[in-house]
Each structure stands twice: as C-alpha cells, then as structure tokens.
Amino acid sequence: MAMPKEKRNGTLINFAAVMLGFVLLYLLKTSGLISNYYQGIIIQCFFTIIMVASLNIATGYLGQLALGHAGFMAIGAYTSALVVKALTNADILNGGTDLEKIILLVIGIACGATLAAIIGALVGIPALRLRGDYLAIITLGFGEIIRVVIQNLKFAGGKGLAAGQAGQALIGIKILNNVYFIYFIMAASIAILFCFVRSKSGRAIVAIREDDIASEASGVNNTHYKVMAFTIAAFFAGVAGAIFAHRGTGTIQPADFTFMKSTEYVIMVVIGGMSSLTGSVIAAVALSIIPEILRAFSEYRMLVYSVLLIIMMIFRPIGLCGRYEFSLRQFLIDLPQNIKNLPRNLQRFWLSCLQSAKDFPGRVKSFFSKDKGRDDGDNDETEAVV
Amino acid sequence: MLFITQVINGLRAGSIYALIALGYTMVYGIIRLINFAHGDFIMVGGYTLVFTIPVMVSLGMPPWTAAILAVVVCATVGILVEKLAYNPVRARGNNMSALITAIAMSLFLENLAQILFGANPRTVKTLFTFPKILGFDGTTILTIIIGLAVMFALQMFVMNTKMGQSMRAVSENKSASVLMGINVNRTITVTFAIGSGLAAIAAMMYCAQYNSVTIMMGYMLGLKAFVAAVLGGIGIIPGAMMGGIVIGLVESLSKAYIGPLTGGLVTSAFSDAVVFAILIIVLLVKPEGILGKNQGEKV
Numbered sequence: 001m002a003m004p005k006e007k008r009n010g011t012l013i014n015f016a017a018v019m020l021g022f023v024l025l026y027l028l029k030t031s032g033l034i035s036n037y038y039q040g041i042i043i044q045c046f047f048t049i050i051m052v053a054s055l056n057i058a059t060g061y062l063g064q065l066a067l068g069h070a071g072f073m074a075i076g077a078y079t080s081a082l083v084v085k086a087l088t089n090a091d092i093l094n095g096g097t098d099l100e101k102i103i104l105l106v107i108g109i110a111c112g113a114t115l116a117a118i119i120g121a122l123v124g125i126p127a128l129r130l131r132g133d134y135l136a137i138i139t140l141g142f143g144e145i146i147r148v149v150i151q152n153l154k155f156a157g158g159k160g161l162a163a164g165q166a167g168q169a170l171i172g173i174k175i176l177n178n179v180y181f182i183y184f185i186m187a188a189s190i191a192i193l194f195c196f197v198r199s200k201s202g203r204a205i206v207a208i209r210e211d212d213i214a215s216e217a218s219g220v221n222n223t224h225y226k227v228m229a230f231t232i233a234a235f236f237a238g239v240a241g242a243i244f245a246h247r248g249t250g251t252i253q254p255a256d257f258t259f260m261k262s263t264e265y266v267i268m269v270v271i272g273g274m275s276s277l278t279g280s281v282i283a284a285v286a287l288s289i290i291p292e293i294l295r296a297f298s299e300y301r302m303l304v305y306s307v308l309l310i311i312m313m314i315f316r317p318i319g320l321c322g323r324y325e326f327s328l329r330q331f332l333i334d335l336p337q338n339i340k341n342l343p344r345n346l347q348r349f350w351l352s353c354l355q356s357a358k359d360f361p362g363r364v365k366s367f368f369s370k371d372k373g374r375d376d377g378d379n380d381e382t383e384a385v386v
Numbered sequence: 387m388l389f390i391t392q393v394i395n396g397l398r399a400g401s402i403y404a405l406i407a408l409g410y411t412m413v414y415g416i417i418r419l420i421n422f423a424h425g426d427f428i429m430v431g432g433y434t435l436v437f438t439i440p441v442m443v444s445l446g447m448p449p450w451t452a453a454i455l456a457v458v459v460c461a462t463v464g465i466l467v468e469k470l471a472y473n474p475v476r477a478r479g480n481n482m483s484a485l486i487t488a489i490a491m492s493l494f495l496e497n498l499a500q501i502l503f504g505a506n507p508r509t510v511k512t513l514f515t516f517p518k519i520l521g522f523d524g525t526t527i528l529t530i531i532i533g534l535a536v537m538f539a540l541q542m543f544v545m546n547t548k549m550g551q552s553m554r555a556v557s558e559n560k561s562a563s564v565l566m567g568i569n570v571n572r573t574i575t576v577t578f579a580i581g582s583g584l585a586a587i588a589a590m591m592y593c594a595q596y597n598s599v600t601i602m603m604g605y606m607l608g609l610k611a612f613v614a615a616v617l618g619g620i621g622i623i624p625g626a627m628m629g630g631i632v633i634g635l636v637e638s639l640s641k642a643y644i645g646p647l648t649g650g651l652v653t654s655a656f657s658d659a660v661v662f663a664i665l666i667i668v669l670l671v672k673p674e675g676i677l678g679k680n681q682g683e684k685v
Contacts, residue, residue, distance in 0.1 A: 065482055067489075126670050132481055133420050137616065138669050141662040144609070148659040167655070259605075263489055270486055299501055306494035310471050313487045317479040 010329040017328055018187045025183055036248075039179050041292055043247050046186040047240040048284040052268045053193050053277050054236030059266065060274035061197055062229045063209030064128070065136040067262050068143025072234040074257035075116040075146060076241025078156050080108030081173045081252060085160050088174055098178065105176040105246060109185065112245075113238035119146070120234020121227055128226040131212075143262055151254040169253035176246035185243065189236055194277055194325075196232060205229045206275070267305055270319050271312060279321030391522075392642045393635065398526045398595070400634020401533025405588040406611030407618070407626035408540065409581030415557035415621035416577045417476065422488040423467055425608020426495035427460050427582045431589030432510070432599035433503055434459045439511045450514050456586040464582025465575055467491055473574075500601050507600045510593040529591045536587055537627050540580070544623060549576055557621060606658070610637070613665040619675025628676065637661055 025042075028034050034042070051073060058066045084104050087093050093100050093107075127138045150156050151167055158165035159172055196202050204225045207215035216222050245252050268287050273279030291301050312319070338345075406428060413421045438452035475487045514528065544550035552573045555563040564570055592607070593599060614633040618625025640660045668675065 063482070065485055126666070130669060130673060133418075133485060134616075134669055134673060136485060137420065137612070138666055140609075141613075141665045145659045145662050145666075148656060148662075152655050259609075263493065266486070266489070299497075302493055303497040303501065306490045306497065309490035310475075310487055310494070313479055313483045313490070314471075314474045315478075317475075317483040 045288045047243040050189045050240040052280040052284040054233045056280045058233040066139040068139035070257040070261035071143035071146035072116045072237035073241035076112035076238030077245035079115045080112035080242035081245040083111045084108045109242040112242035116238025117235035121231045124227045124230035177248045273319030273321030275323045276321035278326040396635035396638030400631035403611045403614045404627045404630025405584045407614040407630045410615040411626040412581045423491040425604030427585035428589045429604040431456045431460045431586035436508045453590040457583040460582040460586035461579040464578040468578040507598045513594045619678030625677040
C-alpha cells in the first residue's frame, strides 16, 4: 500500500528524530556525562513514560478512570524477573555479554507484557461492563487483589522460584539496564500507541468516550473496543514493569505497586493532558526529574502534586496539553514563518501576560462570588457526558 | 467458643465499617461522588484524639469527651473540603474531574498529616475502661452498642427531621428539590458535616481498640467501608449499615476459617483479597447493591 507523501515524510522525520535522540544519548554516555545515578533517572523517565502513555489510552482516550494500573505493572515486573531468573538459573542464557542481556530483556518484556495483557483482558471483560465511578472502584479492587496475591505467592518472594518465600521482596534480579535499548523500547511503545489512537480502533475508542450510546448506534462494538483499549494499556504497563524489574537495584516488592503508585500515574496523565500522548511524555519526564532535583523538599512533593491537581481540576480539567499533539513535521513546516514572527509574537505574549496580571484580582473575585448558589442548578447535563 | 468470639469481633469491626460506610453513602447519595478523602477523615479524627485526650484529662473531664472535639474537628474539615475543592469542581468539571479531585484531596490530607505529625505511629491514651460482659471484652461490646446507637439515631434523623427530609429529597432529584424551596447547598454542607462526624466516631471506636493511629490508617479502613457501602447499595443508608456488618463478619470469619477450609491453599493473609473479591462479585452480579433498586443509567 502506498503511503501518502506527507505521511511518509512525517514517518521519516520522526524516525530521524528518534535516531538523533539515540546519538545524543550515546554521545552523553560515552563522554562520561551520564553517571550511574543519572542513568537510573533516565531509565525511570523511560518506564514512567510508557506507564503514563499506556494509562492515557484507558483514562484519556477511553475516558474510564482506571485505578489499578500499577497492578499490571506488577504482573509485568514479577513475570519478567522470574522468567529471566529461570533462564539464568538453568544456564540457558547467563547474560554475560551485552547481546545476551538484550535477548534476556526482550524475553522478559515479551513474557511480562503478554501475561499482563492476558490478565488485563480477563479483568477488562467483566470490569468494563461498568462505567465511571464503578469502573474506577473495580479496577482499584483488581489492582489490590493482584498485589495481595503476589505477596502470598511462594515463588515470588525472597530468592524466587524454588528457593522462594512468601511475603518478602524478590531479590537477586538480573540487572539488565542497557539504556540505549530501553530508549528504543520506549520510542517504539510511544510510536505504537500513537498509531493505535490514530487508527480506526483509536477513533472508535474516542467515539465511545464522547457518547457510548451514539457510538453503539453507529455500529461500533463498544465492548470489543473497550476491552481492546484496556488490554493494550495493560500490555504496555507490563512492558514498563519488566523494565522496572531489571532497572538496576535487583529487588522488587509488592509495596512498589500499591494503589498510591496507580494514583501517581493517574496524576501524571491528568496533569499532562487526557488524550494527549505529548502531554503524557512531558508530564512523565517532568514529574520524574523534578523530585530528584528537589530532593530536599521530597516530603512536600505529594502535597504539592495534590494541590496542583485540585487547582488543575478547577481551572483546566482536561490537563495542560488537553488534546494537543506535537507534530514534528508541522513544526518544521511552520518554523521559518514562526522565526520571522518571533519578535511580534513575543511582544503579544508579553502584553497578554501584563493583561492577565491586571485581570487577576478581578478573576479571583468573580470565581469566589460565582461560588454562591451554584448548586442550585442541576448537574445532570455534565453527568450525562461521562 | 472460637466461632462466637470471631462473630463478636466481626460485629465490632463491622460496626466501625458501617459508620464509615454511612459517610460514603450519604455523600454519594447526595452529590453522586465517591469521596475518596473520607478514609482520611478517620485519620484526622484519630490524630485529633491523640492531642485532645490529654487536654480533656488535664481539665478533669473523662477521656471520652475528647471524642466530641474530634467530631467537631472532623465535621469542620469535611465542610472545608466540600467548600474549597468539591463545590468549585462540581460546578465546572464532569464526574471524572470530581473523582480525581477526591483522590487529590485524600493525598493532600495524608501528606499534610505526614508533614505535621511525622510518619511514625502515635499512641492514643485509653478512651474508656469497661468491665468484661459475659466473658467478652467490654470495649468490644461498647463499640458494638455505640455503633448501633449512632446508626439508630441517624436513621431517626434522616426519617423524622426537616433536614433529613431535605437530604432525601436532594438525593432523589436535585432540581425538583430546588423548586420545592430546599436550600441545596446547605443540605450538602450538613451531609458532609454528618458524614465526617461519623468518621470521627469511627476513629474513636478504632482507637479504643488499637490504641494507635498512623497516617495511612484511613486507607484500608476506608476502602473496606467503601466495599461495604457498595455491597449494601451505595446511596442507601440502611444498606451501608448492613454492608458494614457483613464485611466485618466476612473479614473476621475468613481470617479464622479460610485456611482450614481450603486445606491451607489460601491463608488468612488473603482476607483483604476476599473483601475485594466480594466487591467485584457484587459489582458484576448486582451493581446496585443488595438493597438497591435497578436504575439502568446509574451504573
């Protein structure tokens, strides 16, 4: 099938950008600018990006608040860790060379993601009969069950497999933290997710979010597409989990995958923008790096997040990016024009800032005065949208 | 004897869950919002007790009077949460943003408490001493009695007072109740105050039993109470009471008997999973809950 010219160009440009990112990473690493500590943060950024982007499929595009995403990450992490353990124990692949490490990681990711996707589908088929609040709660319930079960599995604790003990952290996990390879996994995941939301299935999912009765009436098989979205989200959570398990500390424990973790990813999705993968990437990177920079204030981190989230929900419920997607091709096309207009735009931006600063007291005042009597109306219209 | 002890323990836990579940259910009934921060109101109540019991004792009052202060503090926190966060979001956003706000509020309260009080558990002084009754722990019996009394009082309040009538009207149909001259905003505020006050009483009962509070104490308690509310039929007050008692009994009995019954395959460590399994079964089989009426669009 022949691609339209713009589409092919766009693909080439994006591919070039990914390679450019790789070269940059390579140069930084070989020049010694990236210490082990920084490498850890970079890997954390990568798997967080995958987690947030995949959760965005379920929460942003499908519009269903899923509060058990860390559960699928746990399945990916434990499966991958145990499979790799079994392979190295049996001396089939001992991960001595870089190539063997990559093969081990690929096998781990494949197994972890597949199992997470299977469980995701099994959970999704019954859970997605419900909507809204109830779906949020049932996913939370499944997430907790997954965690409790893992906690009580004998082979998933201690040294793992035959030497395992229930109720302990899994230790001695093979460290497979090839930052370049994880970078490509991340880039591929984002590309696949992006293609998915732009595909026929992706449009069906957005249609279900907008109005599930109308979409059903238009011939969209709601259940099928809901389960599909949920399964894909679980699959990539499994990928992220596998990377997480082998990230370098060599241990994982059920406490890494609590309801709190799921909530943290939901926060990132919401702040980045529901239905914006660009927003997900930005939020994941920013909210992974900022806490590291502000280590001194780490105890205030969640406090700030929560306040930020409430303010966001009041003033911009769709998140920072909303539904905006960054397009590199469009950016390059617009670039010459934008450079030409830069002085004028800067001036405009400055003037609008001044104007907003001037308006600010009035807006605050009107916000609080509008508060009164607001509940006298019925909110049925807004409820019907969800 | 083991069985009866387990039943009594179950009833004790159940009456605590029931009081918390009532808070969830009342708020859900009136504004259709799962108040995730409700579990943290229990924590607020618990920490208030930590600080108010010594004050009350030094004033020469019996220690349980501190619970009155805890109720006042919790009710105030509940009203503030509603006025500062839920109300503005409800006016602007949709159901999902309201739900996210509730989660954010829960995180906010937990982390604020962590900064203020530190992560270590705090001990609560003894609230009341009670003699043994028929060989059962007095505190346990008292907890059950207080729970039943509060539930009875609440039922009377909702069925027989003007405010209770407004609450039922608003949860039935908000716009129609505006036309009937009901002050919806005030009704919602009172609902939040009562729900949070019940959480404070639950906190008192919890502290009387375990003598310690932690930042995350409301997390599991709240989740299980929520399961109780869904089990009984969310939005229905008698449903929450029944659901709470059932969850308490199931938890207590499953802890004691699940190991022997399954031949050691499933141990008592799974009792949390059992509670969530109940939630999932209820949601799949009868999402409107045991006492709920089927309303297609609600789910």
